[in-house]
Amino acid sequence: MVRSSVMLTCILGALALAGCGGRSNTLPDYESGAEGGGAAEGADTRGADGRGIGVFEEEGAAGGQQALLDQLIVYFEYDQSEVPAQYNEMLAAHGRYLSSNPEARIRLEGHADERGSREYNIGLGERRSQAVRRILMLQGASAEQLSTVSYGEERPAALGSDEEAYSLNRRVEIVYRQ
Amino acid sequence: MTEKNATARIEGPLRALRIGVMAMLALCAAAADAQLNIEIRRGVARPVPIAVVPFGWQGSGPAPFDIAELVATDLANSGRFEPLPPSDMIARPTEPVQVNFQDWRVSDVDVLVIGRLVQSGPDDYTAHFQLFDVLRGQQLLGFRLTSSGEDLRATAHRIADMVFEELTGIQGVFGTQIAYISEQRNAAGVARYQLIVADADGANAQVIADSPQPLMSPAWSPDGRRLAYVSFEGNQSAIYVQTLRTGTRQRVSAREGINGAPAFSPDGRRLALTLSRDGNLDVYTLDITNQVLRQLTNSPAIDTEPAWAPDGESIYFTSDRSGGPQIYNVSSEGGRAERVTFEGSYNSRPRVSPDGEQLAVVHQNQGNFRIAVVDPDNGLTQVLSNGQQDESPSYAPNGAVLIYATRENGKGVLASVSSDGLIQQRIASGEGDVREPAWSPFPRP
Incomplete structure (x- = not known):
């Protein structure tokens, strides 16, 4: 909702058609596109120079790229600020997007679960958003594209005092700004 | 309550700044929905x-x-x-x-x-x-x-x-006030945050600030006339100091990154606070009148939640430099910090008793977060509360009672306990969650 599909259309170049319907949450399209890790992996290796992403990709791969960019939340283990390896591809995709779109801006919103004191949890949320920020910068995003904010436990995604809610609340949300 | 009339006059050395209607902060005092019992x-x-x-x-x-x-x-x-x-x-x-x-x-x-x-x-x-x-x-x-x-x-x-x-033989606190944060969600799940000041018995609850973005960490000035707090309006944290009688407020810190955990010095001139540079949290002091900033801690750990000793000479704070959060003490001029708590793997958010002899902290005890008091001279720790998620202890100005936040039946409520642990109370509100209670100083004549 925050990132314009017009922009996506640009980088996807020849595959604009595939990208067009992109921002909706029509999962079946993406599922077919992102089948397996293969398509996304292909995108990975080509992203390094930050140019021409998708131009040489197959239609399915573009869908995979799109699906990765649609993922906007990184979840963390208890008391951890290390980004789990499962988010490498997703963050690589966002990093490449930012690198190819210097005018794009995102805000990284760090959160913690409700256990412990509130201002300390602001610190934990900040640590998490900084961890995501570092990875995005390694992937080519520039510092001025990235801002961080930590809400600690103040804005839970899930209400409740159980492990399920806690695991949904320990997170960093990537927010594309207009 | 005039929600539309959201323009706050910001005083002081910062350039005059208008808080847009977007922030939807109603700064006039309005009766709060949530009455405490x-x-x-x-x-x-x-x-x-x-x-x-x-x-x-x-x-x-x-x-x-x-x-x-x-x-x-x-x-x-x-x-x-x-x-x-x-x-x-x-x-x-x-x-x-x-x-x-x-x-x-x-x-x-x-x-x-x-x-x-x-x-x-x-x-x-x-x-x-x-x-x-x-x-x-x-x-x-x-x-x-x-x-x-x-x-x-x-x-x-x-x-x-x-x-x-x-x-x-103990000075009474019936004429004092409590500041706290209330969060209410409407049917669509949209949250509304309010900073409320009420009499110590829960009566006369007045809304001091009202926002769709989180409000947190209210702290009284020593004369009881102002409150410092954190607001996330505009998707960024900032510290405000608001004069209760007039409703005017000053944005005293809106630096890049975190602006958190404000605490007035005993003379009311400075705030201890938490700022972050490159994402690393450290404790600072800020002179409110001339904006002079002094960095007190400098570690790659989370250093936060400062609390002044009553003599203003030193500041207690939380740091996880040893791995988990523990309480440390540092001179208010800066220097080397000394560790104060050693019992248990989690001690955070210190508050100092009015006589300076005791710290109230959040202490993890067999998987539960509880309020404990610590003797800063020897680290001896006594657990006072018996909830699962007790937090935000605040001393009454007579030092005889502590108010804190806890959860009961999935709801945030306030509770109090005497500093010897013998007397326990629950203070419930009608709707929504209440938390982060801060007990006012004695009223000045």
Whole structure:
């Protein structure tokens, strides 16, 4: 909702058609596109120079790229600020997007679960958003594209005092700004 | 409440700044929806039996306020007194000459309060009261207090404070206030955050700030006239200092990154606060008048939650430099920090008792987060509360009671405990979650 599909259309170049319907949450399209890790992996290796992403990709791969960019939340283990390896591809995709779109801006919103004191949890949320920020910068995003904010436990995604809610609340949300 | 009228006047050396309607902050004080109610869970083993006889009334029309009822409620809420219900009173004296001590001895009452309210002008009242030791047949106190009609509630708290102090030797806190954060969600799940100030008994709850973005960490100035707090309006944290009487506020810190955990110095001139550079949290002090910033800690760890020692010489704070959060102490001029807590793997958010002898902290104990008090000289730790997620302890200005936040049936509620752990209360609100209570200083005359 925050990132314009017009922009996506640009980088996807020849595959604009595939990208067009992109921002909706029509999962079946993406599922077919992102089948397996293969398509996304292909995108990975080509992203390094930050140019021409998708131009040489197959239609399915573009869908995979799109699906990765649609993922906007990184979840963390208890008391951890290390980004789990499962988010490498997703963050690589966002990093490449930012690198190819210097005018794009995102805000990284760090959160913690409700256990412990509130201002300390602001610190934990900040640590998490900084961890995501570092990875995005390694992937080519520039510092001025990235801002961080930590809400600690103040804005839970899930209400409740159980492990399920806690695991949904320990997170960093990537927010594309207009 | 004028939600649309969201323009706050920002004073001070920062350039004048208008808070847009987008922030939707209603800064005028408005009555809060959430009224707090105090319920005693555990009192002292033998509360003092007391009778507070309904006051006499001399004036036109019905009595404007039931002073005796509020005095009795205050004393009962302290957990240290057991008032005799008026229906069980076999006499109702309002003047000293009417007191027959034998009436009260047979009712097993140890102390007696009588009084009368006299109207001396259209909006001028004088409350007379006397406190008697029933067993010895002696008057202990006798006072006359004048007030307007609007201040009769405060007058009743003042009488309760005087009675409490005479009988316990501890200064009463019935006339103080509590600031806290309330969060309510509408049917669509959209949250609304409010900073509220209420009397210590929960009455007169007033909304001080109201926002769709989180508000947190309220902290009183030592004169009780201002509150510092954190607001996330505009998707960024900033620290504001708001004058309660006028509603005007000053944005004192909106630096890149985190602006959190404000705490006024004992002289009211500086704030200790948490800032982050490149995502690393450290504790600083900020002179509010000239904006001079001083960095007190410099570690790659999370350093936050500063609390001043009463003498202003040092600052306690939370740091996870040893791996998990523990309490440290550093000179308020900066320098090397010394670790204070060693019991348990999690100690955070210190608050210093008014006499400086004790710290209240959040302490993890067998998987539960509880309020504990720590002797800063030897690290000795005593757990006071028994919840699962107790947090945000705040000392009453007399040091005898702590208020804190806990969860009960999935709801955020406030609770209090005496600093010896003997008296426990729950303070529930009607709707939504309440949290982060901060007890005001004693009112200044």
